[in-house]
Amino acid sequence: MKLGAHLVWAVVAGAAGLFVLLGYFIDYEIIVAMRLVLMRWAVLIAAWALMLGIVNILYVHFIKVQDMEPGWPYSIVLMLALIATVIFGFLFRPDSEIMVMVFNYIHLPIETSLMALLPITLAVAGFRLVIQKRDWASMAFAGAAFFVLLGTVQWPFFSDDMFENLSGLREWLVQVLASGGARGILLGVALGAIVTGLRVLLAVDRPYGD
Amino acid sequence: MNVVGILVLMLFIGGMIVYATIGRRWPAVFRPLPAYDDLGAAIEEAVEAGERVHVSLGTGSVIGTDVAPALIGLTIASKIAEITSVSDRPVVVTAGDAAMALLAQDTLRTTYNRINASEAYSPNSGRMLGPTPFSYIANLPVLIDTEKVSVHVLAGSFGYEGALAVDFGTRLGAFCLAGTDDVQSQALIYATAEDPLVGEELFAAGAYFNQHPVHRAGLRVQDLMRMIIIGAILAGTILRGLGAF
Helix, strand or coil, X not given: CHHHHHHHHHHHHHHHXXXXXXXXXXXXXXXXXXXXXXXXXXXXXXXXXXXXXXXXXXXXXXXXXXXXXXXXXXXXXXXXXXXXXXXXHHHHCCCCHHHHHHHHHHHHHXXXXXXXXXXXXXXXXXXXXXXXXXXXXXXXXXHHHHHHHHHHCCXXXXXXXXXXXXXXXXXXXXXXXXXXXXXXXXHHHHHHHHHHHHHHHCCCXXXXXX | CCHXXXXXXXXXXXXXXXXXXXXXXCCCCCCCCHHHHHHHHHHHHHHHHCCEEEEEEECCCCCCCCCHHHHHHHHHHHHHHHHHCCCCCCCEEEECCHHHHHHHHHHHHHHHHHCCCHHHCCHHHEEECCCCHHHHHHHHXXXXXXXXXXXXXXXXXXXXXXXXXXXXXXXXXXXXXXXXXXXXXXXXXXXHCCEEECHHHHHHHHHHCCCCHHHHHHHHHHHHHHHHHHHHHHHHHHHHHCCCC
16 A cells, blocks of 8 residues: 555656656647646645745744743744734735835845855855865865955055956966866766756655655 | 757666666775765764754755755755664754755655654654745754754755855854855855865765665766766867867
């Protein structure tokens, strides 16, 4: 019985994946139409999954508050903010002035603050990389980053001519070495992604469970 | 009809079937990847110390083009769930996409049922942390700190926020292994992670964990296709240099 269900899921997932994939290669009207229908279904299901995800967030944090687990006050703040945002959204519509204010004055500054952490994090990580990992790859990485930064920034007390060679070195590093390396990496990633997709299509990997 | 595309696809599928068939008689030997060796040791330490392993599937969407690394993340999560099923604190898997969190729950439930450890499964083991990249990242430090995470695996699609995701784990003293598909994010992760995975190394996880013969076959097909592409590039360069076209 269990094997039967397992086979049904695998066949349905494989057939859906095959239609979507073939839709990119074959121009037959039926296959292209089938691909579009399946893609629309996927978007709809993903939208419903978002609802389940929100419920999941609330449930996880509710359990944390109930069991007074470490950090439970943060969970209360998260739940209150989430519920308040949903209520405001339903009462005033998502494009109302209040919702725009919630987004502009709460959501956006928090995300921007996190983004602002990134340069500091990377600077600290750069120092840590040089100090802790003393292999040739890390040194080359840190050295290239250093020269690219030197060739990119504006120097307030020096003339541009003094750093013309550095700008040339930066261009060479970015256009020749970095571009070549990035293309090689992209090639490996693309091949890996194709094989990963085919494993799901052949039901070797079944992320949808048994 | 795109005949070349279909032929390439058939070459991939045929290669996987052939290598999976001959793989038992002539097993492949892969180069050592220290990141995966270190991960195994770190998981063993975490299980012995009663600490938790966290697998992040990133902020990519199931219906997006960036789903492949997260599918590998699910493979890694499945293997780690097997290993940590005896632990007091089983693996926790998080995602920034709700559908991906559901897939994580299904993967964990299936894995625990397969190894007769269904009591280790909890619906909270697969979670969505936040629907946007930075809301997901903002929740990570609390998770790592309060859940006593000592092994922090990032296998999914990340943007620039991936560097912060790694750094939060590093600063809280967790072992960090990270890999993603985006080239620029890989550079950031290389600078921040203890054990970064570069390029296709992330996609080799299933083969290195010996998850299924087809994973090993897939890796051999990737190598074969890479050789064909390199040959084609070299041949094209030489012919172009000789003025053939």
